[in-house]
Amino acid sequence: MPELPEVETVRRGLKDLITSRTVASIKSDNPKSFPNSPVDVKKFLIGATIQDINRRAKVLLIYLSTDYALVIHLKMTGQLVFIGEKRFGAGHPTDSLIGRLPDRSTRVTITFTDSSRLYFNDQRKFGWMWLLPIAEVPNIDFMKKVGPEPLEADFSAKQFAARFTQRANTIIKAVLLDQTVVAGIGNIYADESLWSAKIHPGRLVKTITPKEFTTLYKKLRLIMNLAIEKGGSTDRNYVTAEGKKGSYLEFAQVFRREGLPCRRCQTTIIKFKCAGRGTHICPNCQVL
DNA sequence: CACTTGACCTGTCCGC
DNA sequence: TGCGGACAGGTCAAGT
Numbered sequence: 456m457p458e459l460p461e462v463e464t465v466r467r468g469l470k471d472l473i474t475s476r477t478v479a480s481i482k483s484d485n486p487k488s489f490p491n492s493p494v495d496v497k498k499f500l501i502g503a504t505i506q507d508i509n510r511r512a513k514v515l516l517i518y519l520s521t522d523y524a525l526v527i528h529l530k531m532t533g534q535l536v537f538i539g540e541k542r543f544g545a546g547h548p549t550d551s552l553i554g555r556l557p558d559r560s561t562r563v564t565i566t567f568t569d570s571s572r573l574y575f576n577d578q579r580k581f582g583w584m585w586l587l588p589i590a591e592v593p594n595i596d597f598m599k600k601v602g603p604e605p606l607e608a609d610f611s612a613k614q615f616a617a618r619f620t621q622r623a624n625t626i627i628k629a630v631l632l633d634q635t636v637v638a639g640i641g642n643i644y645a646d647e648s649l650w651s652a653k654i655h656p657g658r659l660v661k662t663i664t665p666k667e668f669t670t671l672y673k674k675l676r677l678i679m680n681l682a683i684e685k686g687g688s689t690d691r692n693y694v695t696a697e698g699k700k701g702s703y704l705e706f707a708q709v710f711r712r713e714g715l716p717c718r719r720c721q722t723t724i725i726k727f728k729c730a731g732r733g734t735h736i737c738p739n740c741q742v743l
Numbered sequence: 744c745a746c747t748t749g750a751c752c753t754g755t756c757c758g759c
Numbered sequence: 760t761g762c763g764g765a766c767a768g769g770t771c772a773a774g775t
Contacts, residue, residue: 457769513769528769528770530751530769531752532753532754532768578752579751579754579767579768580751580753581751597770622745624745625746641769643768690768691755691767731747733767746775748774748775749772749773749774750771750772750773755766755767756764756765756767
C-alpha cells in the first residue's frame with residue numbers, strides 16, 4: 456500500500472516530528488527488519504541527531520548527524536509511527552497512540568533522548584531498515600536502477616512517454632508498476648490513473664498514442680498530488696507518522712470499487728487479474 | 744534478453 | 760464454529 460503519496464505523507468510527518476531529536480537506543484526483534492551490525496549501530500546511530508528526511512521513489516532516507524542514513528522501505532504493510540511526549544500537549548494526534556504501541560507487528564523501536572519513540576511496524580515483515588553511509592546511498596541497487604520522480608517539476612510529458620517506448624510489447628500496467636521506468640507508482644495509482652486516462656491496463660505500450668500518454672501523465676500527477684493532500688490511501692495497514700489513516704480512497708474512482716457504478720458512465724466496475732495484480736476497471740470507459 | 748511467475752510473510756475474509 | 764484456501768500488494772530471484 457505505501458506508494459509514492461503514502462511514503463511522501465510519512466516523510467512530511469516525520470520531518471515535523473523527529474527532526475533534531477537524538478537517538479538514545481534502538482531495539483530490533485528481527486535481523487531481517489534491521490540487519491546492521493551492533494558495532495555500526497553503536498557508532499553511527501546511537502547518539503546521532505536527525506538532520507533531515509528525504510524520499511526517493513517509495514524509499515525513505517533519514518539523514519543523521521554522523522553522515523549515516525537510515526534507509527527504509529515499508530513494502531506493503533510497513534508503518535513508521537511516532538509517539539511523543541509533553542512537547543505537544545494534550546490533544547496532539549500522537550497522544551492517542553500512547554499505550555497502543557509496541558504491538559506484535561513492531562519490528563524496530565527507536566527511542567530518542569527525550570523518551571519519545573519511533574516505531575517501525577510491519578505485519579508481513581517484507582519491509583526493511585538499513586543504516587549506511589549517506590555517500591553510499593546512491594550506490595545501492597535500488598537507487599541505481601530506479602526511474603525518475605513523476606512529480607518533479609522538470610519531469611515532462613515527453614520524458615514520461617519516452618520511458619515507455621522501449622517497452623513496446625509489454626502491457627501498460629506492468630510498465631507503470633516497474634520502478635525502473637517511473638518511480639513510486641503502485642497498484643492503487645496505476646489503476647486510478649489508467650481509469651482517468653481511459654486506458655485499458657492490458658493494452659500493449661505500442662498501441663498507446665502520444666495523446667494518450669500525455670493524458671496519462673497529467674492524470675497521474677493530478678491524482679498523486681491529490682493523494683498527498685489527502686494523506687494517502689488507507690486500504691488496510693497504512694497510517695501516517697501520526698498514526699492517522701489517509702483519506703484518498705474516498706476519492707478513488709475504481710480501486711476497491713468492484714461492483715459499484717463508474718462515476719463517469721454508471722457501468723459496473725469490475726476486478727480482474729492483470730500484470731499479476733488485482734486490477735479495477737470500468738469495462739465501458741477502458742477497452743482493449 | 745525481455746518478460747512472467749513465485750517467494751517472501753501474516754492476517755483477514757469467504758465458502759463449505 | 761472451524762478449517763482450508765485465496766487474497767492482499769512491493770520487489771527481487773528464478774523460470775520461461
